[in-house]
Amino acid sequence: MPHVPADFLPLGEAARIETQRALSPLALGLEDSMIRHVAAEVWALQAEGQEVCNLTIGDFAPAEFPVPAAFLDRLEQELRSGQTNYTPSDGIPELRRAVVDLYRRELGLEFAPEAVVIGGGARPVMFAVFACFLTAGDGFAYGVPSWNTQYYVYLMGCEHLAIRTQAASRFLPTGAQVAEVLPRARLLILNSPLNPTGTAYRAEELQAVCEAVLAENRRRQSDGRPPVILVYDMVYWTLTGPGQAHVHPLALVPELSPWTVYVDAISKSLSATGLRVGWAVAPLHLKPALKFYVGHTGGFAPRAEQRAAAWYFGQPDILLQDRAVLNRGIRERLAMLVEAMSAWKAAGLPVDFIPPEGGIYLSTRFALHGRTVDGVRLATNEDVRRLLLQKAGVAVVPFQGFGLDEESGWFRMSVGGVGRTSLQRGLERLQALLTSIGS
Numbered sequence: 001m002p003h004v005p006a007d008f009l010p011l012g013e014a015a016r017i018e019t020q021r022a023l024s025p026l027a028l029g030l031e032d033s034m035i036r037h038v039a040a041e042v043w044a045l046q047a048e049g050q051e052v053c054n055l056t057i058g059d060f061a062p063a064e065f066p067v068p069a070a071f072l073d074r075l076e077q078e079l080r081s082g083q084t085n086y087t088p089s090d091g092i093p094e095l096r097r098a099v100v101d102l103y104r105r106e107l108g109l110e111f112a113p114e115a116v117v118i119g120g121g122a123r124p125v126m127f128a129v130f131a132c133f134l135t136a137g138d139g140f141a142y143g144v145p146s147w148n149t150q151y152y153v154y155l156m157g158c159e160h161l162a163i164r165t166q167a168a169s170r171f172l173p174t175g176a177q178v179a180e181v182l183p184r185a186r187l188l189i190l191n192s193p194l195n196p197t198g199t200a201y202r203a204e205e206l207q208a209v210c211e212a213v214l215a216e217n218r219r220r221q222s223d224g225r226p227p228v229i230l231v232y233d234m235v236y237w238t239l240t241g242p243g244q245a246h247v248h249p250l251a252l253v254p255e256l257s258p259w260t261v262y263v264d265a266i267s268k269s270l271s272a273t274g275l276r277v278g279w280a281v282a283p284l285h286l287k288p289a290l291k292f293y294v295g296h297t298g299g300f301a302p303r304a305e306q307r308a309a310a311w312y313f314g315q316p317d318i319l320l321q322d323r324a325v326l327n328r329g330i331r332e333r334l335a336m337l338v339e340a341m342s343a344w345k346a347a348g349l350p351v352d353f354i355p356p357e358g359g360i361y362l363s364t365r366f367a368l369h370g371r372t373v374d375g376v377r378l379a380t381n382e383d384v385r386r387l388l389l390q391k392a393g394v395a396v397v398p399f400q401g402f403g404l405d406e407e408s409g410w411f412r413m414s415v416g417g418v419g420r421t422s423l424q425r426g427l428e429r430l431q432a433l434l435t436s437i438g439s
């Protein structure tokens with residue numbers, strides 16, 4: 001029998017009281033993400049032998065979307081040759097230079113390698129940015145729906161300045177909406193292409209947002225208030241549809257450069273979510289603080305991964321070819337969804353969607369509220385989610401999981417974790433269910 005200290009044993013009510021006593025107020029307020037709760041339900045059904053078309057996962061199934069082979073080969077070489085030590089806290093110079101070259105080549109951006117700080121994925125550098133600019137109580141502005149942001153605001157003890165976006169603006173915060181919250185904001189985070197909606201800013205839309213931030217910061221320069229920091233999360237920027245150009249703030253309003261931080265990673269662009277390499281590109285005068293924060297919190301990326309990424313970014317032919325393969329797989333699956341949704345909508349079934357513009361997601365609407373199916377009245381998005389899962393074996397995440405708490409029938413569908421056959425079968429089951437409910 002292994003020795004288990006008594007304090008590690010479950011204690012029922014006593015455990016609950018002890019938890020309350022022991023944890024900090026911050027920890028007591030932590031919640032698990034809704035996506036995980038939905039995913040757990042899917043796994044339980046699958047364990048019972050039920051076929052589920054799982055459109056909940058914001059990740060890539062390696063069998064469908066493997067990490068590029070050239071990257072993996074190089075990573076293995078780096079690991080075997082002993083590249084296993086600490087790196088400088090802002091990352092190895094080769095990777096910082098490679099990021100600068102990548103952005104110059106593909107985005108027309110000119111940064112110094114010293115402006116880059118590498119982290120173990122996008123989130124460690126995002127938290128460095130939050131910690132370096134925010135004080136508890138500051139206004140943290142963000143659009144809803146958006147992935148995870150409500151948890152970031154909570155963790156930073158900031159005031160939620162949630163911008164409730166509309167389907168009409170493809171769930172992207174508009175310039176006017178941003179201008180309204182800016183006077184109370186210390187930081188604004190934007191994400192394009194956007195998780196969960198699969199929509200992406202067009203130049204004129206992002207320009208309006210950027211001009212609002214610039215006007216606010218110009219006012220603050222004269223009244224002495226600290227500026228609004230614009231964080232531009234573009235982890236999906238390489239996963240865009242054909243003819244869809246990725247737009248970013250500094251190409252549109254270069255005067256924002258003293259206050260703009262870009263965040264990016266290999267997590268999505270190389271379908272390598274578990275390999276943990278990300279980076280922020282920040283104004284040079286603000287970068288040292290980010291470096292210190294990443295260093296002190298150990299938020300850096302493993303050396304071997306950094307070296308493999310530096311090498312890989314320096315092989316544009318391989319990179320573009322791998323990217324095309326990944327994008328083709330994503331676009332094919334999204335096209336299957338769009339084709340089905342369009343046909344159902346044309347047939348008068350209560351569905352809608354927003355044409356995908358980037359990322360691995362589709363915004364879909366199931367306007368089934370108020371209907372009664374098998375004696376159950378559907379009142380909320382959660383009711384609809386359960387219906388789709390239980391009666392059609394199709395798993396989706398309501399926009400509530402992304403901070404938009406209205407019962408308007410919008411859901412995220414993700415194609416990263418699904419094969420074409422499973423998707424096809426899921427769509428057939430969904431069509432049968434929707435048809436049985438009728439228009």
Ligand SMILES: Cc1ncc(COP(=O)(O)O)c(C=O)c1O
Nearest residue numbers: 121122123147191195265267278
């Ligand atoms: C918009 C967005 N930003 C950041 C991240 C986190 O990236 P990482 O896994 O590199 O921390 C995700 C992950 O899903 C995301 O969707």
